[in-house]
Amino acid sequence: MQLELRHLEAVCRIAEAGSLGRAATRLGVSQPALSAQLRRIERVAGGELFFRGRSGVEPTPLGEFVLERARRVLGEMDALAAGARAVAQGAGPLRLGCILLVLVDELLGQLDEVTSSQSVSVELEHSVTVLTRMLGAGQYDVILYGEVNDHEVPLPEGTLARTLIAREPFCVRLAATHHLAGRAEIDLADLAGEPWMTLVEDDDGGPEALVEACARAGFTPDLRHRITDRKMHYDLIAAGRAVSLTQPTAPAAPGTVLRPLAGDPVTGRIRLAWNRSAVSAEQADLLYRAAVRAYLANLDNNPFHRAWWDARPELHPRPAP
Secondary structure, three states: OOOOHHHHHHHHHHHHHOOHHHHHHHHOOOHHHHHHHHHHHHHHHOOOOEEEEOOEEEEOHHHHHHHHHHHHHHHHHHHHHHHHHHHHOOOOOEEEEEOOOOHHHHHHHHHHHHOOOOOEEEEEOOOHHHHHHHHHOOOOOEEEEEEEOOOOOOOOOOEEEEEEEEEEEOEEEEEOOOOOOOOOOEOHHHHOOOEEEOOOOOOOOHHHHHHHHHHHOOOOOEEEEOOOOHHHHHHHHHOOOOEEEEOOOOOOOOOEEEEEEOOOOOEEEEEEEEEOOOOOHHHHHHHHHHHHHHHHOOHHHOHHHHHHHHOOHHHOOOOOO
């Protein structure tokens, strides 16, 4: 693991808040998730960054060192974004940041059709925290992101958001040779003992939702792999070495099958947020409609999701694109 801006942001928020609980609230993540992230950061830094006590946390000498430089780096990044935006004066393309959602592939073609008067640049990130920070700093004009179960991503000031897909049930991808692959629907409890591929994003509520759902099913998931490369991800599953949660619109992959989970224990939302000073209401509506069409284009990838979707018209985007 390498330190990223979101990790520096987390360290600064912990120091400012004086406790992991308050910092987690400000960052919009759970305290266990932030604690786990801090442990990973400390492993990279080479030691503890905070003293833990009953009254909260205080930086260690190593923590003070990291904090000083983290604040400098984050300040420089904010200054860079603001300066670049001032120089550009809005003459460049509309900048769209996304996490790795299934609809992104189809979205590129849809954008060409609806934004002929202005080009759109698209960049992928693996962190919702990074997306929202860059939106607030003016490095993105629009972001497309997901939230899992009841998690809500805090957005920076000066932004507006619109829900694209109010709810979709995560399903499970497993090897075609898996002993459960022949079932039409799988109980989460039947996946106890399986090695899991962790979700790429660790700040959208997904990891916590999976752990909580597994706890309700009576087991703790073995979160063994975290792989961002799609082909490697699919190959590992096809080899029977992992199972993973995935969006129900995900495409087929050789050697794997997708199956719905009984009772929809983990669900997601897809949202669009934009900077009011950079994106007009008309532009935002065009982007929303393009994203809706991109999502709908993938509905028939898996018949079980098409049936689920058709049975819930109240969840369909309004107005229709």
